[in-house]
Structure formats: C-alpha cells, structure tokens
Amino acid sequence: MVSVGTVPGPIQSIERAAAMLRLLARGSGEYGLAEVAASLGLPKGTAHGILRTLQRVAFVEQDEETGRYRLGAALLHLGTSYLDANELRSRSLNWADALAARSGQEVRIGVHHDGAVLVVHHVFRPDDTMQTLGIGAMLPLHATAFGKVLLAYDADLSAATRRRELTSLTRRTIVTPQSLERVLTQVRAAGWANDAEEYLPGEASIAAPIRAPGGLVVGAIGISGSVDRICDSASRAKPALVSQVASAAEAISRALSD
Amino acid sequence: MVSVGTVPGPIQSIERAAAMLRLLARGSGEYGLAEVAASLGLPKGTAHGILRTLQRVAFVEQDEETGRYRLGAALLHLGTSYLDANELRSRSLNWADALAARSGQEVRIGVHHDGAVLVVHHVFRPDDTMQTLGIGAMLPLHATAFGKVLLAYDADLSAATRRRELTSLTRRTIVTPQSLERVLTQVRAAGWANDAEEYLPGEASIAAPIRAPGGLVVGAIGISGSVDRICDSASRAKPALVSQVASAAEAISRALSD
DNA sequence: CGTCACCGTTCGACATTGTCGACCGCACCC
DNA sequence: GGGTGCGGTCGACAATGTCGAACGGTGACG
Numbered sequence: 333m334v335s336v337g338t339v340p341g342p343i344q345s346i347e348r349a350a351a352m353l354r355l356l357a358r359g360s361g362e363y364g365l366a367e368v369a370a371s372l373g374l375p376k377g378t379a380h381g382i383l384r385t386l387q388r389v390a391f392v393e394q395d396e397e398t399g400r401y402r403l404g405a406a407l408l409h410l411g412t413s414y415l416d417a418n419e420l421r422s423r424s425l426n427w428a429d430a431l432a433a434r435s436g437q438e439v440r441i442g443v444h445h446d447g448a449v450l451v452v453h454h455v456f457r458p459d460d461t462m463q464t465l466g467i468g469a470m471l472p473l474h475a476t477a478f479g480k481v482l483l484a485y486d487a488d489l490s491a492a493t494r495r496r497e498l499t500s501l502t503r504r505t506i507v508t509p510q511s512l513e514r515v516l517t518q519v520r521a522a523g524w525a526n527d528a529e530e531y532l533p534g535e536a537s538i539a540a541p542i543r544a545p546g547g548l549v550v551g552a553i554g555i556s557g558s559v560d561r562i563c564d565s566a567s568r569a570k571p572a573l574v575s576q577v578a579s580a581a582e583a584i585s586r587a588l589s590d
Numbered sequence: 591m592v593s594v595g596t597v598p599g600p601i602q603s604i605e606r607a608a609a610m611l612r613l614l615a616r617g618s619g620e621y622g623l624a625e626v627a628a629s630l631g632l633p634k635g636t637a638h639g640i641l642r643t644l645q646r647v648a649f650v651e652q653d654e655e656t657g658r659y660r661l662g663a664a665l666l667h668l669g670t671s672y673l674d675a676n677e678l679r680s681r682s683l684n685w686a687d688a689l690a691a692r693s694g695q696e697v698r699i700g701v702h703h704d705g706a707v708l709v710v711h712h713v714f715r716p717d718d719t720m721q722t723l724g725i726g727a728m729l730p731l732h733a734t735a736f737g738k739v740l741l742a743y744d745a746d747l748s749a750a751t752r753r754r755e756l757t758s759l760t761r762r763t764i765v766t767p768q769s770l771e772r773v774l775t776q777v778r779a780a781g782w783a784n785d786a787e788e789y790l791p792g793e794a795s796i797a798a799p800i801r802a803p804g805g806l807v808v809g810a811i812g813i814s815g816s817v818d819r820i821c822d823s824a825s826r827a828k829p830a831l832v833s834q835v836a837s838a839a840e841a842i843s844r845a846l847s848d
Numbered sequence: 849c850g851t852c853a854c855c856g857t858t859c860g861a862c863a864t865t866g867t868c869g870a871c872c873g874c875a876c877c878c
Numbered sequence: 879g880g881g882t883g884c885g886g887t888c889g890a891c892a893a894t895g896t897c898g899a900a901c902g903g904t905g906a907c908g
Binding site for chain 1: 609640646648664665670671672674703710725727
C-alpha cells in the first residue's frame with residue numbers, strides 16, 4: 333500500500349519473506365524459484381534475493397542437486413523455543429499427562445492460530461501403539477471438538493468462520509453456517525464440545541475451554557481416540573470422559589490464575 | 591556491507607528480522623523493545639518497525655500488559671513443517687522406534703545446525719516415566735556423543751569448534767582442543783561415539799553416524815540414559831548397546847540410498 | 849504530589865536499499 | 879540444432895526502510 337511518502341506500515345520485504353516461508357510450509361514443501369515467484373506474484377529477481385537471504389539465515393535450504401528450496405533447520409529451533417516459552421503449555425503439562433493416564437486416550441492442547449487450531453501440546457495414548465507427534469499440527473475449527481470450543485467463545489472468529497466455506501472432511505462434517513451456530517450454542521450451554529467422525533473417520537474427540545484470569549478462553553484441552561471408546565452407540569460423548577476433560581480444563585484455568 | 595551502488599548481498603531488513611527472532615529464542619524468551627534494540631545495536635524506531643511487521647505476520651507476539659515481545663505461534667507451524675519435510679527424519683522413524691524398544695533407552699536423531707546438534711527426532715524411553723520432548727533442542731557438539739559423531743566426520747566444523755572455547759558442563763567435560771581431537775580420532779576408528787557424564791551428570795549416550803549416499807555424514811542417531819545403564823563400571827559403553835546403535839545407523843544409511 | 853527516567857510508539861525527511869527487467873549459461877526435450 | 883524454461887546475476891533507479899526527534903504514559907523516588 334503506497335501513498336505520498338512512506339506510510340508507517342509493515343516492512344514489505346519482511347512480509348514477503350514470511351509469505352515465502354508459509355508457502356514452503358505447504359504441499360510438497362519443496363519449490364523451485366520460478367514456482368515461488370509465480371505463487372507470490374513476484375519477479376524472479378525479487379524472489380531470488382529474498383530466498384538468498386533466507387538461506388543465509390538458515391530459514392531456507394536449497395537442494396544442491398535440484399536447486400529447489402525448502403524450509404530450513406533454524407525454524408525448528410524457533411518453533412520449539414516458542415513452545416518452551418508458551419505459558420499455557422508449560423502450566424498444562426502435568427494436567428495433560430494426568431488426563432492421558434486417567435482417560436487412557438491421547439491428549440492435546442490447542443490454541444487459535446491463523447483460522448485453525450494449532451496444537452501446542454500432545455501426550456501420547458498410554459499404550460505401545462505407534463503414534464505420530466501432533467505438536468505444530470493445524471486442525472480445522474469447524475470439524476474438531478477443539479475448534480468448536482475456540483469458536484464458541486470467540487464471536488469474531490466464529491463470524492469469520494461462518495463466512496468461509498466449511499469444508500466437508502467426512503460424511504458427518506458440519507458444512508452449513510446454521511448447523512455450526514446451533515452446535516456452538518450447545519457447546520456454550522454444556523461447557524464442552526465433542527466431535528464424532530467429523531474430522532477423521534473412526535475417530536472422536538472431547539474438548540473443554542481453558543480460560544485466562546478474567547474468563548477469556550485462550551485454548552482448549554481435549555482427548556481423542558477411536559469413536560467407540562470416546563462415544564456411546566448414539567455417537568454421544570461418554571459422560572465419565574467428559575467429566576475428566578472438564579476437570580482438567582478447570583484445573584489448568586485455575587493454574588493460569590496463579 | 592555497503593559500497594558504491596547496491597551490492598547484491600543479503601537483504602538487510604530480513605537479516606535483522608532473523609536476528610531478532612533468534613534473540614527472542616534465548617534466555618527468558620521475552621524482551622522489551624529497548625532491550626531488543628540495544629541487544630542488536632539498532633535505534634528503537636528501526637527495531638520497532640521490524641517488530642511491528644513480525645507481529646503482523648504472527649512470528650512475534652506482544653504481551654498486552656507489559657508490552658514485551660516474544661516468539662509467535664506461526665513459528666511452531668513452520669518448525670513442524672520443516673520436520674515433516676525432513677527426509678532424514680522421515681526415513682529414520684521406524685528404525686528409531688525399533689531401537690528404543692530394543693535398547694529400552696530414549697533415542698534421538700541429531701543434525702548439525704549453527705555450531706550445535708539440533709535434535710530432529712526423539713523417541714521416549716519405553717516406560718511410564720515423565721519425559722520432556724527433545725525435538726528442537728540444541729545440544730553441545732563437544733560434550734555429547736551426537737556432537738562427537740558430527741565433529742568426527744566434518745573437518746571444517748571440527749576446526750571451528752576447536753578454535754572456540756570448550757565450555758565445561760560437568761567435571762568430565764572435554765575442555766581442551768587436544769583432548770577433543772584425540773577423542774575424535776577414536777570415534778573415526780571405532781565408528782561410534784560415547785559420552786559419559788560429560789554433558790549431564792548421571793547421564794550417558796552412545797551415537798553413530800548416519801550417512802547419505804556417497805558416504806557424507808548427515809546426522810547421528812543415538813541412545814541416552816542413566817550412566818549405569820549405558821556404561822559399565824569403567825564408564826565404557828556396553829558393547830551390546832553399541833551394536834544396536836550401529837545397526838540402526840547402518841539401516842537408516844541404507845534407507846537413505848533408496 | 850511533583851519530578852524524573854525510561855518505556856513503547858509515531859512521524860516524516862532522506863539516504864540507502866530493495867526491486868525488477870534484461871540478460872546469462874545450463875539442462876532438458878523434441 | 880533449436881526451443882524452452884530453469885536458476886541466477888547485475889545495475890539503474892524508484893521506492894522503501896532507516897532513524898532522529900518528539901510524544902504520551904507509567905512507575906519509582908523523594
């Protein structure tokens with residue numbers, strides 16, 4: 333955005349660099365210079381200058397054989413440092429472990445980031461099955477219990493989400509703004525949210541809000557597992573599990589007040 | 591670096607932004623504007639412009655109450671995306687899980703990044719004890735088995751490390767360049783490295799090199815645990831464990847050739 | 849209660865830098 | 879052999895990022 337003289341707006345080259353990193357975080361994760369330039373609507377010379385600098389600070393790496401670019405190692409350290417400094421997460425660790433032990437399910441904690449749920453903590457199911465690390469994953473708002481909790485207590489986010497097209501992920505995904513609003517009303521009444529095969533077939537979740545002092549919802553904690561373990565035969569969340577999740581959320585909320 | 595006309599060097603504002611993010615990854619993880627400016631030798635107006643832009647792209651957050659800055663949520667997603675695209679890690683996952691099951695110890699995979707070992711994969715010990723996620727952590731090169739492996743097969747890195755002061759972390763840490771060089775010669779001869787209470791008191795590790803096609807060492811895989819489980823009474827690595835680590839490293843190296 | 853110091857923030861002049869078109873060598877394909 | 883598209887370089891110059899000066903706010907101190 334340009335006007336007479338410089339408007340004290342954002343620094344263009346930093347915004348472009350950030351857009352480049354976000355691009356490289358998508359899809360195959362590996363792009364040629366021409367693809368990066370085309371995707372961002374930049375001349376190749378411009379894109380190359382930015383990539384060269386990002387490479388120099390290790391935010392980007394270039395494959396020596398193919399010349400294609402991908403995200404660099406420095407970002408892992410920064411991402412982890414963000415986690416380490418995340419107070420919500422650090423104050424939730426013990427409660428999350430306890431919830432996993434008690435419920436026998438995997439536990440995650442998520443916050444709102446960029447129109448999705450960003451997982452900031454993940455405790456594996458307490459069994460020997462092979463599991464993949466969920467930290468850093470982005471989950472859809474409308475199709476997960478975590479997302480419904482965040483939507484229920486954020487009017488702006490909720491309005492923005494309803495304006496956007498709700499993607500159908502399974503045959504049970506909520507895809508109309510009206511249905512979503514009805515469900516969010518129920519979430520606010522109940523104080524917790526559930527999803528049953530709306531995000532992944534065969535899988536269900538229960539989540540509850542984590543509140544900062546003053547009541548603002550800053551995140552959600554929840555459990556996930558196979559639908560027959562989380563829900564009864566009518567796809568309703570099992571009351572015992574709901575109670576455990578709600579207790580953990582309340583305990584974390586109290587911990588944030590100290 | 592400035593000369594007549596613009597030298598096709600790095601873009602200053604992107605380098606400054608990266609330095610700012612690295613600063614925020616250190617220490618308390620939270621800095622005021624004046625501290626950031628002072629730390630990087632920049633005028634406050636300059637630092638503010640960069641922080642405002644980093645905040646706008648969610649790479650930085652500002653505490654509403656104190657006005658202090660910290661790393662932002664977008665970095666977690668980028669860090670995780672780097673991991674997801676990391677071929678060394680994706681090809682190592684199964685072998686790492688198998689090594690943890692077989693050895694009964696925690697397993698990590700590390701690569702060289704910015705003069706340290708960056709942990710790109712971590713499998714918890716197969717037991718119920720509370721453990722903290724090691725992915726993204728930076729480990730010292732001279733005081734860990736992982737680091738010694740990386741140093742042993744990288745002459746430039748080794749020379750650079752010996753020029754730097756070797757920090758004493760425990761009373762067993764190697765602190766002279768001569769001792770380090772002697773140890774690295776042994777590592778090359780043996781094909782694996784060991785540390786015994788050189789990094790953390792009471793803890794030991796064994797690591798072996800992961801090689802890309804052509805033989806270049808691109809990472810190290812290793813186990814860690816209490817020193818009495820990893821070593822015999824003379825602080826020597828137990829041969830059965832060494833064999834397991836070496837086998838896993840060789841298997842991963844072969845997987846990288848496919 | 850008034851003063852002081854330092855904070856984060858804003859603004860605009862202007863010097864410097866980042867932009868980007870033109871061109872390059874290379875690799876691949878027909 | 880010619881055509882196409884790649885990553886990359888270079889330098890003119892327009893646009894931007896820099897940064898000094900000033901601001902209001904806040905907390906500490908006497």
